[in-house]
Amino acid sequence: MAAVSQNGRPMSKKTIVIGEDDASIRSALSEFLQSLDYEVVEASSCETIQKAFRSASPDAAVLDYSLPDGTALDLLPQLKGTYPSIPLIVLTGNGTIPLAVEAIKEGAEQFLTKPVEMSAIAVVLERALKNQRNQQKQLAGRAREERNGVDPFLGVSDAIRQLAEQAERLCCTECPVLLAGETGAGKGVLARWLHDHSPRAEEAFVDLNCAGFGRELLETELFGHEVGAFTGAVSRKVGLLEVAQRGTAFLDEIGDMDLQVQPKLLKILEEKRFRRLGDVAERKLDVRLLAASHEDLSQLVRQKKFRSDLYFRINTVVLRVPPLRERLEDIPILAQRFFERCAVDMGRMHLSLSDRVMKTLTAYSWPGNVRELKNVMERAVLLAGGDTIQPRDLHLEYNPDMAAENDAALTFREAQSLHIQKALRAEGGNVARTAMRLRMTRSSLYNKLKTFGIRPSSYQSPAAAAVEDEPSPQEEPGDGPRGPTPG
Numbered sequence: 096m097a098a099v100s101q102n103g104r105p106m107s108k109k110t111i112v113i114g115e116d117d118a119s120i121r122s123a124l125s126e127f128l129q130s131l132d133y134e135v136v137e138a139s140s141c142e143t144i145q146k147a148f149r150s151a152s153p154d155a156a157v158l159d160y161s162l163p164d165g166t167a168l169d170l171l172p173q174l175k176g177t178y179p180s181i182p183l184i185v186l187t188g189n190g191t192i193p194l195a196v197e198a199i200k201e202g203a204e205q206f207l208t209k210p211v212e213m214s215a216i217a218v219v220l221e222r223a224l225k226n227q228r229n230q231q232k233q234l235a236g237r238a239r240e241e242r243n244g245v246d247p248f249l250g251v252s253d254a255i256r257q258l259a260e261q262a263e264r265l266c267c268t269e270c271p272v273l274l275a276g277e278t279g280a281g282k283g284v285l286a287r288w289l290h291d292h293s294p295r296a297e298e299a300f301v302d303l304n305c306a307g308f309g310r311e312l313l314e315t316e317l318f319g320h321e322v323g324a325f326t327g328a329v330s331r332k333v334g335l336l337e338v339a340q341r342g343t344a345f346l347d348e349i350g351d352m353d354l355q356v357q358p359k360l361l362k363i364l365e366e367k368r369f370r371r372l373g374d375v376a377e378r379k380l381d382v383r384l385l386a387a388s389h390e391d392l393s394q395l396v397r398q399k400k401f402r403s404d405l406y407f408r409i410n411t412v413v414l415r416v417p418p419l420r421e422r423l424e425d426i427p428i429l430a431q432r433f434f435e436r437c438a439v440d441m442g443r444m445h446l447s448l449s450d451r452v453m454k455t456l457t458a459y460s461w462p463g464n465v466r467e468l469k470n471v472m473e474r475a476v477l478l479a480g481g482d483t484i485q486p487r488d489l490h491l492e493y494n495p496d497m498a499a500e501n502d503a504a505l506t507f508r509e510a511q512s513l514h515i516q517k518a519l520r521a522e523g524g525n526v527a528r529t530a531m532r533l534r535m536t537r538s539s540l541y542n543k544l545k546t547f548g549i550r551p552s553s554y555q556s557p558a559a560a561a562v563e564d565e566p567s568p569q570e571e572p573g574d575g576p577r578g579p580t581p582g
């Protein structure tokens with residue numbers, strides 16, 4: 096009876112190549128494996144084994160060591176070089192330890208000495224195929240993580256380049272890091288990147304959003320508990336800090352952590368020891384802490400909503416993740432990346448983005464930052480009716496009142512930077528025309544560009560660049576004399 100999967104559909108049989116020059120052994124082994132529901136391809140020499148691999152694409156092979164035109168040691172390097180994931184089991188009538196070591200070194204999954212029980216071959220074969228499946232799952236999972244992972248530094252803006260330089264200097268340190276920035280700006284992605292590029296990369300990474308738990312639940316999530324620690328504690332629970340042993344713990348929205356839990360976290364950070372709730376024994380803890388908050392923790396300290404001692408302990412290094420409005424030149428790059436991934440995942444590779452879409456995206460205020468941009472691109476790919484995504488497919492939640500409210504929340508520096516970037520975009524990156532639009536001298540604008548780390552070339556078309564190089568026929572309007580024009 097053919098094997099079936101969990102959904103009831105027939106599963107394809109595993110194909111096994113048997114390479115054996117003794118016809119009686121080859122026939123007996125073939126019949127036995129077929130009785131176990133394997134598909135069998137027989138071969139009697141190195142040449143016919145290679146032909147079988149090319150034609151049958153087997154899942155595994157059982158090979159005799161001595162063959163008419165060579166040995167398994169001659170064959171193993173060739174097969175492993177072309178088919179590295181296929182397990183190879185070698186049988187021999189004259190097994191020695193050095194020979195076995197050499198066979199394993201050349202890629203054999205197992206080395207068995209004849210005579211060998213058929214049941215033993217079946218067990219070895221089943222184990223080899225199981226290992227193969229696990230390796231394939233790990234590779235597939237790793238590939239999926241790499242494909243779905245987001246580069247926290249994707250872009251060309253000075254703001255994101257500066258963040259990348261700061262983060263790279265922190266990779267090999269053990270100090271706590273506080274990630275500051277607005278909701279959706281990418282703090283969680285950056286935290287994962289810091290872990291993956293640290294000496295703790297092979298250990299656990301656990302994250303907990305402190306805003307989602309009350310005091311009692313947060314304590315048990317962080318520290319764990321013993322049986323009977325409180326009403327309803329009917330089994331032992333290991334806390335996330337303990338799970339992160341030798342790895343990294345990321346506490347998101349730490350500003351929302353209950354004031355009664357904060358001193359317990361501080362004690363752990365200082366003494367590197369903790370207790371589960373209801374336990375008397377202290378346990379050692381080796382964890383690197385990363386924390387994040389969209390709120391100004393120093394302001395919360397002044398408001399007595401966050402402990403100053405914990406604040407000073409976790410803000411050894413602060414990385415500020417810039418909001419999307421401070422890195423407008425990165426929007427087309429991010430949008431294209433999200434669009435390509437969504438198109439592949441949803442099977443809509445025929446879609447393309449119109450030029451008007453990019454203009455619409457860069458003109459939007461993005462209160463939800465990178466997370467909102469990702470969601471908008473997913474929605475556009477899912478709902479687009481034609482072959483080209485148009486601005487109407489974005490369904491941006493633009494509201495003039497909301498935009499005015501967002502602008503009012505900007506600092507004066509942020510408002511200046513945003514206004515200059517919008518003017519640059521409107522003028523195609525031409526500094527001279529942008530200065531005229533803003534009613535300021537070109538030298539004053541250059542000083543502002545340098546202060547805010549804005550590169551006009553990010554907004555510049557080739558035609559605009561040519562115009563930019565021409566001398567201005569007259570002084571731009573402004574409230575002061577023209578300064579020297581940078582060369």
